[in-house]
Amino acid sequence: MKLTRGILLLAIAGLHVLAPPSALAADEPMAVVVAEGSRHRVEGLPALAEIYRRKKQYWPDGQHIEPINLPADDPRRQRFSQVVLGMPPDRLDAYWNELYFHGVLPPTVLQSVEAVLRFVSMTPGGIGYVPLCSIDNRVTIALTIDTGGSAAERFSPAACKREQPVR
């Protein structure tokens, strides 16, 4: 059984071939997403930072939180890290080394937005971030981060059209 799940996740991890990161992606508004139907929500950027620093590892209902990151060189990861954690990913190396020394690993990295959406939609407790306009009915928005870096819990579909950069 574990092997089939492993194959599935390998397939997810390989989806980046289909969706390479865009240079414009860093300017897009972002959605922090959980699985469709999940009641898990995030109360603002400080709470999101605690999740992505692995300081907060459990949802209020006791479910383990499974945060997902995009690759460190992805412009969306760079921006997310700067806005939420206050620094770029490479400046967190010392922090993750310290946690690793105590047996705590950083969030799992998946290579594409589609991989994040699939993982989050299939994983109870999963949470990830994707461009706002890439979400679909597999996930629910837990928080949005606009182009200015401000967070909001509500999402207006119009925001996607309004804020989507010209390609």
Added chain:
Amino acid sequence: MLLAQPATPALAQQAVADDTGYQLGHGWQVPDTDLTLGGYAASSLDKVQGQPWTLDVNSLSLFLWWQPLERLKLFSETELENALTVQQRRTSSDGAYLALERLYADWTQSDALNLRVGKFLTPVGRWNLIHAAPLVWTTSRPLITSEPFPTNATGAMVYGTLTSVGAGLDYSLYGSIGKELRPNHRLDTFNKAYGAHLSYPVQDSLQLGISFANFEQINERGERKNLVGVDATWSRGGYEVSTELGWRFSSEGDNSAEKGGFIQGVAPLGGKLYAVGRYEYFRESGSQPGVNLWLVGLDYRWNRALILKSEYSKAVDNRIDAKEGFLLSVAVLF
């Protein structure tokens, strides 16, 4: 049917590792298990005052953690110390010692409440909790971070992060009744001890901590000691300033008291090169006056997992034979 299967963190890690290849400093998830292997190694070349050049394989440390249940984690760190020493064309492994650094079980009730039972690092200050060679900027260790207290404890600890307190207050409360698991014969271990450590991120760039411990050691039974300490770390843009101060009081009076501290600065010089400077003071029990140690160093941080360090230290009033001289080392986290 397949898509309905929930993923597990272990398998997610495996998927990533398989996709990107093994990376130094990230450990290795044993396929199809909840077992992770990791560790670090360090080797040094030094010329300390009064001794010939010495090449040492200082440490080879293996981490192993297993998470059989979502809330239960078993962790161990076994370290082969001084595996090999080369001095004046003589190679020796006489000083080799297999140390059990950590062996514990963690039960997580919530983010705020975790129970640890076993042998763990004594939560005093910051350096002792992150002392692995690839994680620190200097080969030598400030005396205040190891001399006034046993660096390991066997017992129980309650710890967690109080996320309701500002940006998250980390706390740990612990107790020991001695009976150290595989006690290191080079250390004077706890006979009885209890203590606490608090750490709080004032800002993204500033972390403050305070420590307290009350203890008795195996070789000094009957002497009760109280240790208080403060620590702070500021870092931004590659710069870092850190300090630890400690005072240890004894039921045997002022002659058995110890105190000291250090302040260390790190500055990026461009690329992967960093300058390091440190001043420390330490007054050992029964020693007057205390030793003053100055250190300058140059480090090359190749990547997150690999660091090359060079340093020169000079002491004043060195009546306790604190190491001074040149040290070169390489350390890797794997």
